[in-house]
Each structure stands twice: as C-alpha cells, then as structure tokens.
Amino acid sequence: MTKSPPRLPPLNALRVFHTVVRHRSLRSASEELLVSPQAVSQQIKILEDTLGVELFERKGRNVEPNEQAILLAHFVQAGFDELAEGIRRVSKSEARHRINVNASPYFATRYLLDRMSRFRETVPDADLRLTTMVDLPDFVADDVDVAIQWGFGDWKPYEATLLLPDFKQICCTPELARKIASPADLLTLPLLHPVLADELWANVLRHLGVAGGPRPKDNRFSDAATMRRATLAGLGVGLISTIDAQEDLKLGKLVAPLGRNLMEGMPASQVPGFYLVLPKAHRRVASIAAFCRWVQGEDWQALDLNFNEGR
16 A cells, blocks of 8 residues: 655745744744744644644743754755755746756766767757766756766666766786786785775676675775776776776786676676766756757767876
C-alpha cells in the first residue's frame, strides 16, 4: 500500500513562521508583515495544528523556537531560497538565451573548448557560460543549467546520458614496470586512485583475476591531471585516460606493463565515462534543449590530441 505524502501547510503560515523564528517575537514579526500580533499568532496555530506539534515556547513577550522549529526553519529557508532563485531566472529577460554549463575540467580542455564554435554556429544568439568543477554542482545554488560529469551515471534523480566512455590504461614509470610481471604484482606497489571512483581499481583487478582494493598506502587524486603527474613522478601505478596515455607511452615517459586496452572487456557499468547530467525539467527551456541536442549529436570519439591538460 502506497503511503500518501504529508499534507503541506499553507504557504502564508510558513512565511509567518519564518519571520517569527528570525525575530523571536510575535509583535516584531507582525510589524514586519504589517498585520496584527493576533493574526501572526493565528497563523502559527494553523501551522502547529497542521503539523501536530508545538513549535515555540512562550517567554513573556518573546517566543523561543524549540528543536522541531529550528529543524523546520532550516528547510523553510531552503525552500524560500529555491523559490526566489526560480523567480529570478524566470523574470530576468536578459538571461533568456543564457546557458550555464559546468563541465569536468578534463572534458572541457580535451574535448569541449575546441568545438564550442560549432555550437555557436548552431545557436548564434546563445549566451554560453562555462564553469569547470570536478564534483556535480548544485543546479540551484550554483546556478547551473546542465553539467557534463565524469563517473558512472548514477546521479539520481537527475537525467544522465553517456557521451563518451573513459577507458583507462594501467601505466607506470619504466622503473616501476620492472617490478610487474603479472597482474598480481600490482598489489605489491602503490596504486593511484581517483577520489570519485575508489572502487575502480578493485573492478580492474577483478577483471584481471586478482582480488584486491584500496589500501592505506594508496594515494587518491580528485582530478586526472594530478593523477597523471603523480604517475609520471613514480608515486605509483596510475589509471590514465587513453588520450593522455597515448602521448606518454609514445614518448617513453610511461609504460603499460600488462599491455594496453585492458578495460575494454570490462562490463559497461564498471567503465567510467563523461555524462550529460541535468534536471529533466531543464530540457523544457529551448536554449538548454538546443545545447543538449548538440552535445549528444557530437562524435566525441574523434579525439583531438592538441591538448595536454587533465581533468
């Protein structure tokens, strides 16, 4: 049996409650709201009756919010902030064609920047604003319309569409490679882990027939550029994106001690990639929908080797 959602109290009662919590006084709240103290008290009673809990302790002319009121006030404030943000976005006519995009720094430098002119040709009047953060942004607080994120596609409740799988190569310096004769030898050396996918090495090792995972001596890095540099510095065995590995292997700076393309036989769910991520409702905005169509229509497999910076 499906449980029905709780009945929401009137918005006006929440607005009055929020004001009373800030002032700790019915009279001061009434002066701000331009109503009588009795009207304020009535709205608080409506709210308490709806919720079935008391929210304030009366102390003379002042009132003190109890534990339940303090908890509720936090969520009411967050709700009003989101309402204000929504109204701001809708009412700012100059932002009609603005598209705020956050992309993984690696995807931005390796794939996106040199192709943005193509999108300009598709939507000439679009005002595209690009930021680069490794973590998934807060679409409301960070004022982001659409994101391109590295990971495994599990960003519920958002819509996530795979744009490009990010196959990694097992790489290390020639010095460390001399200590690796079989996959099991990897467990004798420090392994370099991506912070956003601590289970990736465990899956790779399992694919190679070795049981193992993160260990205290292993280092973790939040971005691909740092992972690559740590590998080049000989700090351990790294999982390097194919486009970067091709450059370093060709120059002899790194070695693939167990061979190349070892991840290509792994289950697709265990292979990270770059995903288009956004709240489903954002596609209803014409400019955002146009950007999504363009991103999903591009052939990101056609690698451009002119860039050297990492995610």
